[in-house]
Amino acid sequence: MASEKQRSLLLESASRFPIPPGVRFSYGTAGFRSDGLILGSTVFRAGVLAALRSIKTGQAIGLMITASHNPIFDNGVKIADPDGGMMTQKWEPFADALANAPDSQHLLDLVVQFAERENIPLSGTQSAEILLGRDTRPTGEPLLEAAKQGINSIIGAVAVDMGILTTPQLHWMVRSRNKGSKASEFDYYAQLSKSFRCLIDLIPENIVKNEGDPKVLVDGANGVGGEKLEELKKMLKGLDIEVRNSGKKGVLNDGVGADYVQKEKVAPLGFGSDDVGLRCASLDGDADRLVYFRVLSASNNIIDLIDGDKILSLFAVFIKEQLGILCRKENGDVLNSLPARLGIVQTAYANGASTDYLKQIGLEVVFTPTGVKYLHKKAAEYDIGIYFEANGHGTIIFSEEFLSLLDARCNELSVSSAGSEHHKAALRLLAISQLINQAVGDALSGLLLVEAVLSNMGWSTERWSQLYVDLPSRQLKVKVADRNAVVTANAETQVVKPPGLQKLIDAETAKYPRGRCFIRPSGTEDIIRVYAEASTQEAADHLAHSVMQLVDQFLGSTDSQ
Numbered sequence: 001m002a003s004e005k006q007r008s009l010l011l012e013s014a015s016r017f018p019i020p021p022g023v024r025f026s027y028g029t030a031g032f033r034s035d036g037l038i039l040g041s042t043v044f045r046a047g048v049l050a051a052l053r054s055i056k057t058g059q060a061i062g063l064m065i066t067a068s069h070n071p072i073f074d075n076g077v078k079i080a081d082p083d084g085g086m087m088t089q090k091w092e093p094f095a096d097a098l099a100n101a102p103d104s105q106h107l108l109d110l111v112v113q114f115a116e117r118e119n120i121p122l123s124g125t126q127s128a129e130i131l132l133g134r135d136t137r138p139t140g141e142p143l144l145e146a147a148k149q150g151i152n153s154i155i156g157a158v159a160v161d162m163g164i165l166t167t168p169q170l171h172w173m174v175r176s177r178n179k180g181s182k183a184s185e186f187d188y189y190a191q192l193s194k195s196f197r198c199l200i201d202l203i204p205e206n207i208v209k210n211e212g213d214p215k216v217l218v219d220g221a222n223g224v225g226g227e228k229l230e231e232l233k234k235m236l237k238g239l240d241i242e243v244r245n246s247g248k249k250g251v252l253n254d255g256v257g258a259d260y261v262q263k264e265k266v267a268p269l270g271f272g273s274d275d276v277g278l279r280c281a282s283l284d285g286d287a288d289r290l291v292y293f294r295v296l297s298a299s300n301n302i303i304d305l306i307d308g309d310k311i312l313s314l315f316a317v318f319i320k321e322q323l324g325i326l327c328r329k330e331n332g333d334v335l336n337s338l339p340a341r342l343g344i345v346q347t348a349y350a351n352g353a354s355t356d357y358l359k360q361i362g363l364e365v366v367f368t369p370t371g372v373k374y375l376h377k378k379a380a381e382y383d384i385g386i387y388f389e390a391n392g393h394g395t396i397i398f399s400e401e402f403l404s405l406l407d408a409r410c411n412e413l414s415v416s417s418a419g420s421e422h423h424k425a426a427l428r429l430l431a432i433s434q435l436i437n438q439a440v441g442d443a444l445s446g447l448l449l450v451e452a453v454l455s456n457m458g459w460s461t462e463r464w465s466q467l468y469v470d471l472p473s474r475q476l477k478v479k480v481a482d483r484n485a486v487v488t489a490n491a492e493t494q495v496v497k498p499p500g501l502q503k504l505i506d507a508e509t510a511k512y513p514r515g516r517c518f519i520r521p522s523g524t525e526d527i528i529r530v531y532a533e534a535s536t537q538e539a540a541d542h543l544a545h546s547v548m549q550l551v552d553q554f555l556g557s558t559d560s561q
């Protein structure tokens with residue numbers, strides 16, 4: 001039961017954040033997103049939601065204000081659950097209802113009903129802790145204030161402002177806090193730099209450091225990632241990083257950043273003819289995505305893109321190799337006393353060549369719908385689950401059981417055969433579990449892991465890029481009257497509604513060698529996305545455009561790009 005004091009506090013606070021007329025908010029692929037100027041009520045209500053979630057779970061919850069790779073004047077808000085992952089999907093309908101409640105009274109009614117249904121005490125006896133973070137957007141500060149007021153409108157809830165952060169830093173803090181580990185920003189840098197150093201110290205003696213790639217150039221998307229990478233750099237030994245687009249000048253995500261580089265397949269601003277052949281990386285606006293690239297020619301900005309699929313493949317190859325060493329007896333026989341189910345999780349946007357490659361080297365590959373909340377959940381079913389979206393968002397997760405087995409094995413080996421290949425493989429796997437952000441995809445920790453793996457394998461960027469050749473692909477956006485008219489199944493590869501459309505897409509796709517094409521409504525933008533793949537760029541472009549026309553016929557497009 002909500003106390004009278006609680007009711008009047010929520011009513012009074014909510015009335016300071018009226019909902020803008022004529023807008024419908026939806027907790028999409030990555031939380032609520034919109035023009036930052038109209039998000040006050042949504043973020044206030046997300047604060048209320050986070051407080052309820054914290055009371056319900058009895059643990060710290062995260063609230064991050066960001067719109068990632070979207071333009072600077074957009075903003076958004078998402079909630080991190082106690083394990084550092086995305087808020088449980090079960091609460092999304094409630095999040096939607098809260099965000100769209102027409103006034104304070106409706107909001108209060110919803111909160112009271114939901115609290116009763118979920119057994120959330122609103123008597124003020126329960127405590128709740130919400131860690132708040134925001135990126136560098138101009139609307140971040142007022143929205144943070146709205147979030148604080150939302151949290152403070154639930155008696156017993158405490159907002160802890162962690163300052164300007166990357167999204168993955170906040171998720172990491174929530175996870176660490178709830179595990180009882182050190183959880184400050186300094187601790188984050190300390191853990192990353194220590195585990196990175198550990199991997200560098202484990203580079204096999206016969207590996208010669210590649211002379212051609214002395215450093216990595218990083219595009220910070222003019223966002224929070226560049227700034228934080230400068231911080232991390234101060235604590236790192238053994239890696240030369242040059243940060244560009246760190247936000248001192250230039251506009252957030254404008255001609256820069258991982259989303260731009262991956263979708264346009266061109267070099268970001270600030271990179272050019274002097275960088276031909278060098279190893280370059282790009283973060284997105286809140287630093288949860290990472291792609292690598294090489295500038296190919298001094299005369300244009302065309303790049304060799306090394307996307308999330310190839311980062312995944314690099315990690316998979318390395319981890320498989322370390323597991324292989326651990327499972328071998330000294331005489332070469334397979335011991336297999338360390339059961340580790342290694343699983344790879346991709347979405348339909350993964351380049352077909354990457355899936356073929358991963359399967360061909362004997363890995364189990366499974367697919368989920370778009371959005372890390374789906375991939376993460378699937379990856380958690382394995383001892384080691386590696387998931388990545390093609391756009392560079394992904395991570396590696398280790399099960400607790402596997403980590404304790406590995407830890408025990410490592411201790412045994414440090415007594416029986418310290419410094420052996422087996423011992424080093426176990427140490428490398430443990431270091432990876434510390435370096436990679438297991439809460440969520442993290443461009444900074446991903447960057448360090450890529451660098452450490454390349455150094456351990458003695459691979460140049462070019463060698464890495466040649467793991468397989470990407471199939472040419474094309475992505476298009478179509479603006480339609482109602483994107484929700486499209487309903488998909490089978491990890492978004494088949495259109496179920498409107499009826500008849502899938503048959504035509506299939507017929508079109510069949511015309512192209514190695515053709516593959518699917519459409520789905522975006523969860524972050526008001527559009528339908530079309531993805532096509534084929535054996536030549538011309539064919540992929542053609543297939544994408546033909547299917548775009550089909551979408552247009554069925555749904556009435558208003559515009560397209």
Ligand SMILES: CC(=O)N[C@H]1[C@@H](OP(=O)(O)O)O[C@H](CO)[C@@H](O)[C@@H]1O
Pocket residue numbers: 029030068349370371372389391393521522523524525529
């Ligand atoms: C094709 C594509 O890149 N889609 C992105 C994009 O989602 P959409 O639902 O496609 O708008 O933003 C999501 C959040 O960042 C990310 O998880 C996803 O991969």
Ligand SMILES: [Mg+2]
Pocket residue numbers: 068069284285286287288289
């Ligand atoms: Mg992002």
